[in-house]
Amino acid sequence: MGEQRERPGSPWRRWVERTGRGPAWRSTLAVAVLAQLGAWWAGQAQTGRVTLDWFGRLLLLLGPALLLLRHRHPVAVAFGVSAVTLAYLGAGFPRGPEFLSLGVACFAAVVAGHRWAAWGSVGLVWAGHLLVGHWLYRWLPPPGDGPASWVRDAGAGGWILGVLALFELVRVRREQWSRERAARVAAERTRVDEARLRITRELHDVLAHGISVINVQAGVGLALLDTDPEQARAALTTIKETGKEALGEVRQVLDILRAPGEAPRAPAPGLDRIPELVEQAAADGLAVEVTAEGTARPLPPGVDLAAFRIVQEALANVLRHSGGRSARVRLVWRSRALDVRVEDDGPSSDGPAPGTTDGGGDGLVGMRERVAALGGTLETGPRPEGGYAVSVTLPLEALIPREDQWPPA
Known part of the structure; x- marks a missing residue:
C-alpha cells in the first residue's frame, strides 16, 4: 500500500x-x-x-x-x-x-x-x-x-485556423491526461481500500477467535479455581497459549502495515492448521469431528486462508452461542471447487445464532466478504434436526492475489 x-x-x-x-x-x-x-x-x-x-x-x-x-x-x-x-x-x-x-x-x-x-x-x-x-x-x-492583398489575407487566415486547431488538440490531450490521472488515482484509492478491508477482516478473525477461546477458558478457570485447581491451571495455560498465538498473528498483519511491499515473515494459515483448531476446541470442551472426501491438493493462498478462517470463525461461534458440545467439519474436494461445512447439534443458547458475532454480525459479514471475493457461495442457518450450519463453496480456479495484496482475500 x-x-x-x-x-x-x-x-x-x-x-x-x-x-x-x-x-x-x-x-x-x-x-x-x-x-x-x-x-x-x-x-x-x-x-x-x-x-x-x-x-x-x-x-x-x-x-x-x-x-x-x-x-x-x-x-x-x-x-x-x-x-x-x-x-x-x-x-x-x-x-x-x-x-x-x-x-x-x-x-x-x-x-x-x-x-x-x-x-x-x-x-x-x-x-x-x-x-x-x-x-x-x-x-x-x-x-x-x-x-x-486578399490572397495574402486568405493565407494568413489559413494559418490562424491551423493555430486554433493546434490549440484544440492541446485542450483535448490535456483533458485526456486529466481523465487518465483521475482514473489512476481512483484505482489506487480502490486498491488501498480493498487492502484495508482485507487487513481489517484478518484482524477481526484473529481477535474474535482468540478472545472467544480466552473468554471460555477464563470462565472455566474461575469456576474450577477452588474445586479443581489442576483443571483451572490447564485453563490458564490454554489462555496463555491462545493469547500468544493471537498476538503472533496480529503482529504478522501489523508488520505488513509498517513495511509495505515486503513479504510476511510467516506463511498465512491454511487448512493444514485445522488440527490446531480441533485441539483448542477440545480444550474448551467442544468435540470437533473432521471428515474429508475426495483427493486433497494444494490450494491457491487466498482459498486456503479463506477456508481456514471460515472454519475458525464457525467453531468460535459454536463456542460462544451454541448449547451443544460437539461440532463437525466436513471438507469435500471436488474437481473445481472445495466445499466446507461446519455444523453443530445446538440448540442455540443466548445471543445471536452461530455464524454471527455478538450483536453486530461482523463474523457472518466477514465470511460473506471472503467468499464473495473468491467467487464462491455461502449458506448459513439453523438445521432442521437442530443446531446450526455454515456451508461454503470455494472455486479452486480463484486468482492468486498479487504480492501487494496481502493478506489475501
Whole structure:
C-alpha cells in the first residue's frame, strides 16, 4: 500500500500539463521582450509603416501585461488583448509582433475550456484586420497606404485556423491526461481500500477467535479455581497459549502495515492448521469431528486462508452461542471447487445464532466478504434436526492475489 510515483511523460506533455497552473510572469516577460524585439525588426523590414513611437511601445507592453491575469480571467484577457491588438492595427505600426500576445491569450482560453472566447476574440481581430486593410485604410495611418492583398489575407487566415486547431488538440490531450490521472488515482484509492478491508477482516478473525477461546477458558478457570485447581491451571495455560498465538498473528498483519511491499515473515494459515483448531476446541470442551472426501491438493493462498478462517470463525461461534458440545467439519474436494461445512447439534443458547458475532454480525459479514471475493457461495442457518450450519463453496480456479495484496482475500 506504499505510495507509487507516476512515471514522467514526454517533455512536451509535461509542459502542456503545466500550462495554466504555474506562475504567469515568466512567460509574460518572455512575450513582452519578443514583442519589443519583433517590433524593431518589423520596423526595419516593413517600409511605409508608421514609425514605432511611445504609444506603439505602450500597446506592445499592455498586451503582455493583460496576460498576467490569463489564468484567473481567461475570457476577459482574450477579449482585452484582442482590443489592444485592434488598436495597434488601426495605428498603422509595423505588423507581426502584436499577434504574439493574442496567441498566448487564446491558448490560455482554449485550455481553460473557454473555446468560444478564443474563437470570438480571433474572429474580432480578423474582422478588424479586414476592415482596416480593405476599407478604412484611406482614413487611417500611414498616409498613402493602399488596400491589402486578399490572397495574402486568405493565407494568413489559413494559418490562424491551423493555430486554433493546434490549440484544440492541446485542450483535448490535456483533458485526456486529466481523465487518465483521475482514473489512476481512483484505482489506487480502490486498491488501498480493498487492502484495508482485507487487513481489517484478518484482524477481526484473529481477535474474535482468540478472545472467544480466552473468554471460555477464563470462565472455566474461575469456576474450577477452588474445586479443581489442576483443571483451572490447564485453563490458564490454554489462555496463555491462545493469547500468544493471537498476538503472533496480529503482529504478522501489523508488520505488513509498517513495511509495505515486503513479504510476511510467516506463511498465512491454511487448512493444514485445522488440527490446531480441533485441539483448542477440545480444550474448551467442544468435540470437533473432521471428515474429508475426495483427493486433497494444494490450494491457491487466498482459498486456503479463506477456508481456514471460515472454519475458525464457525467453531468460535459454536463456542460462544451454541448449547451443544460437539461440532463437525466436513471438507469435500471436488474437481473445481472445495466445499466446507461446519455444523453443530445446538440448540442455540443466548445471543445471536452461530455464524454471527455478538450483536453486530461482523463474523457472518466477514465470511460473506471472503467468499464473495473468491467467487464462491455461502449458506448459513439453523438445521432442521437442530443446531446450526455454515456451508461454503470455494472455486479452486480463484486468482492468486498479487504480492501487494496481502493478506489475501
